[in-house]
Amino acid sequence: MTIRVLLPAHLRHLARxxxxxxxxxxxxxxQxxxxxxxxxxxxxxRGTVRDHSTKQRRPFVRFFACEQDLSHEAPDTPLPEAVVTGAEPFLIVGAMAGG
Amino acid sequence: MASVRVLVGTRKGAFILMADGKRDQWEVTGPHFAGWEMYHLKGSSVDPNRIYASQSSGWFGQLIQRSDDGGNSWEPVGNEFVYDGVPGTHQWYDGTQHPWEFNRVWHLEPSLTDPDVVYAGVEDAALFRSSDGGHSWQELSGLRKHGSGPLWQPGAGGMCLHTIVLDPSNAGRIVVAISAAGAFRSDDGGTTWQPINRGLRSEGIPDADAEVGHCVHNIAISPARPGVLFMQKHWDVMRSDDGGDNWHEISGNLPSDFGFPIAVHSHEPDTVYVVPIKSDSEHFPPDGRLRVYRSRSGGHEWEALTNGLPQENCYVNILRDAMAVDTLDSCGIYFGTTGGQVYASADGGDNWRAIVRDLPPVLSVEVQTLP
Incomplete structure (x- = not known):
């Protein structure tokens, strides 16, 4: 399957x-x-979205899709069908915090 | 003609300033890594085009960037900093024990002999080493495990290893400083370590002359006389004439002996520079006057250097890694402020001017003298 992922601007720049x-x-x-x-x-x-070794999501990173916050879902929970089919992107978001 | 490259790390990106040996016209490039905290950038003295940079953010963690062309282009290298073995615990602000957790890289120190070897001082305090140009990192865990680690505690900025001094006359000697644990030295390339805090007195800890627990802010040496160390402590400016075995105070007539950075003239090993700050709660220059103080006698006697520096209504701070010197015949001194100015003197401190201003708060300043 082809999945669409939208990175936050800083990580798009890092990944070029x-x-x-x-x-x-x-x-x-x-996830x-x-x-x-x-x-x-x-x-x-590596290391910017989740920890290198524990694979835990970094605290100020969020995962959204289909207008839902999936950040607290278990990592092996299937993503929504619209993400699987490519109709909707999986959003990796820097939390609104700090500055 | 020689030229000078100034590497400036700020709260929101990095900037590179270039000038020829006259140091009167400056070209500024940046921001590099806009929006990221750039705690420190430093070039290799063996290969000046090799520059390492610590890039971090509260959202996306730690990255290490490397340039092999003098800062024109950058590549991310390794960012996996894993403590050796079970990390254990250190003191927390409330006196309880707290697990060691990696937060960020405060300082990068390239080897004096091999451009692929670089040391990283990190928070929570530990020293890492890379021998492959920053791609992989291994902890020199003899420091954290030498015995006093559980007694270390964070300073206001976190429990950070912020100072790494390599001895140009002794390949095995490394001196580091940790807030708030103190100074430590290895004479075998980082395998074994000992505290070197004899002579320090800190009124803010229960045992004022304890072996560890001191908030050392910065240490500097002169390559011409590396056995002599100069230290800016939380309070007190100190000097050691025996590689850190014993320290004595040289604050003398300073208006305040609180401060962060300390630097030594590149050709005159008894000429030392500090920037007095009013107090640990008032992080700005006394009387709103930005004054660098210079001692030409290795301490005790200090003169204020004010020409070109603001002498009224100045309430910036100068952080521990934000002062550096070049190695031109007329030694240049550089420092950056939390107000976003970088000041430079091309004549050993007699006259100053801002070579850039209105940057984000400056975290670090390093200087490369290029042939």
Whole structure:
């Protein structure tokens, strides 16, 4: 499946991409599989969205899709069907905090 | 003609300032890494085009960037800093024990002999080393594990290893400083460590002359006489003539002996610079007058340097890594402020001017003297 991912501006700049990133993933489409594929394609993003070793989401990073906050879902929970089909992007967002 | 490159880390990006040896016309580029906290940038003395930079944010964590062309282009390298073994605990602000947690890289110190070797001082306090140009990092855990680690506690800015001094005359000697633990030295390249705080007195800790627990702010040496160390402590300006084994106070006639950075003239090992700050709660110059103080006698006797610096209504701070010197014949001194100015003197401190102003708050200033 081809999944659409939208990175926050700072991480788009770091990864040197414009607009959305498209990832081809075999198997279940979950936060974990999306992030594993994203980090494999863009190694410079390792450690910026989730911890290197624990794989925990960084506190000020949020995951949105289909107008829902999926940040607190378990990493292996399937993502919404609209994300799986590519109709909607998976949004990685820097939380509104600090400055 | 020689030239000078000034590497400025700020709260919202990095800037690079270039001038020829006259140092009167400056070209400013940046912001590099706009929006990110740039705690420190430093170039290799072996290969000046090799520059390492610490890039971090509260959202996306720590990155290390490397340039191999003098800062024109950058590549992210390794950002995985994993403590060796079980990290253990240190003192927390309330006196309880708190697990060691990696937060950020405060200081990057390239090797004096190998451009691929670089040291990183991190928060929570530890020293890391890379031997592959920053791609991978290994903790020199003998420092954190030498025994006093559980007694270390964070200063107001966090428990950070912020100062790394490499001895140009002794490849095995490394001196580091940690807030608020003190100074430590290794004589075997970072494998084993000992505290070097004898002679320090800190009224803010229960045992004023304890072996560890002192809030050392910065340490500087002269390459011409590396056995002599100068220290700006939370309060007190100190000097050691035996590589840190013993310290004595040299605050002398300073208007305040609180401050953050300390620097040594590149050719005159007894010429030392500090920027007095009013107090630990009032982080600005005394009387609203920005004055660098210079001692030409290795301490005790200090003169105010004011020409070109604001002498009224100035309430900026100068952070610990925000002062540096060049190595031109007429030694240049540089410092950055939390108000976003970088001041420079091309004549050893007699005359100053802002070579850039209105940057974000300046976190660090380093200088490269280029052939």
């Amino acid at each position: 991409v414009k607009g959305e990133v498209e990832l081809t993933i075999d198997g279940p489409i979950t 974990r599989s999306v992030l594993d594929t994203l980090e494999a394609a863009y190694p410079m993003l």
